[in-house]
Amino acid sequence: MRRAALLALLLCAAPAAADSGLPPAALAYTQLPDAAQEAKAKALMETVRCVVCQGQSIADSDADMAGDMRAMIRQRIAAGETPAQIRKWLIARYGDYITYDPPLSAVTLPLWLAPLVLLGLGAWIARASFRRRRRRTNE
Template sequence: MKRAAILALLAAAAPVAADSGLPPAALAYTQLRDPAQEAEAKALMETIRCVVCQGQSVADSDADMAGDMRALIRQRIAAGEKPRAIREWLIARYGDYITYDPPLSGATLPLWLAPILLLALGAWVARGSFRRRKRRSE
């Protein structure tokens, strides 16, 4: 019992160990001077998934990795690189997982089909339930 409690405590503390304790990257929390460039950077950051967080964009995450990615995006935009090129580079480096709208491919087909299949399954179960209730009431 004690062993299970210790393991549960260690598992709960694992996210804390994910942060390095190092100071954040230079542009992680600092906006670009040019408002147009900052708007481009912010728009891109909102479409890029944090690789260490569950379902958060790099714009919303406080993880060190997300801060590094924000800084990288701002540095590249400040250097004149287009958001589309930065996005393609990030996808090439981290894979389709990093984007909230993965392209349709053999690997991502289950992601696209799962909601449709779950809706169809739910409709089928509901239909069966309604039919059984209708038969009982007759």
């Protein structure tokens, strides 16, 4: 019983230990002076998944890692890189998981096919249910 309580306590404390306590990166919460560059950076940040939170984009996350990634994106945009170049670099570094729109490949094929398979399965179950109801009504 004590082990289970200790394990539950440790699991609850894990998110709190994820932040380092260091000050945020220079451009983590500061916008770029050029509004067009900031718009490009923001648009890219909304399509990049936080590697710590995983359910949020780095634009929405308060995790230290997300702040570092926001700062890096702003620095690279200010240096003249395009969002496509930065996105390509992020995917090369963190993998396809970093993006909310993974490219179609052998690895991501189940992600693309699962909704279609589930939709087809739901339609098949609904059709079978309606047929059974119709048979009961006609009897």
